[in-house]
Amino acid sequence: MLVSEKMKPAIFLEPDETLAAAARKLRKDNIGCLPVCQEGRLLGMITDRDIAMRGVADNRDPNHMRVREAMSLDAICCSKEDSVEQAGTLMRDAHVQRLAVVNADRHLVGVISLTDLEGGGSERRPFEVIFYKEILGHSGLPHHSELMRISVAQGTKQEAVEAAIIQFEETKRVTNWTTAADGYDVVSIHVGEHGESHEVLELTSERDAKIRPRARVLWEQAGVPEGKDAQFWEQAAGEVDSERPPPRPNERVQ
Known part of the structure; x- marks a missing residue:
């Protein structure tokens, strides 16, 4: 079977879009990375980690920083004429979940993911870890004031929390996250049978x-x-x- 029989229509970003726009599109489409194209030609890929590490962690304003400044230029891609076995091997060897599919002129024609090859449903971003400070509101009751929201695309809840803590500590430049936050909430994201996202607050986080x-x-x-x-x-x-x-x-x- 060829990649052309399994690939999906390509959702992509323009290099001059802002990181904030990129983050919204990643969240809306429930994916962890997107191709970056100009006039249809593949330039690179950008991931949620690129946005976090090259934008947020460096204190750049995501409303002004452009996708071209954070994207990776060495985008891994395949041809629609490749076999699905070749595409699967490439993804596993490169430790990525999806590939841009291009033609001979490197114009984007689609995307393919491991879940497409394995017969699964839409990709999902399992967890968001939300670090907060607990403050008193006008009524005198405590509530959570969000400090940072970190999305983790794969792994168990425990692994997601561990990864988010490392990123939070790096961003806040602290050696222990508890010096900057009072706690965290965990939101698990599930994809329904029609591709819609459902968010569930994990009550074990506190x-x-x-x-x-x-x-x-x-x-x-x-x-x-x-x-x-x-x-x-x-x-x-x-x-x-x-x-x-x-x-x-x-x-x-x-």
């Missing part, structure tokens, strides 16, 4: 936010041993849970 720094302290006190992360996490979780009041009847436990 508990995790209390467990993580305590587990880190336990790990450091033990001499930073390798391979015992789960042990310190469980110990910290037990300590945090022992401090929580028992749930009221009909109250869902986080």
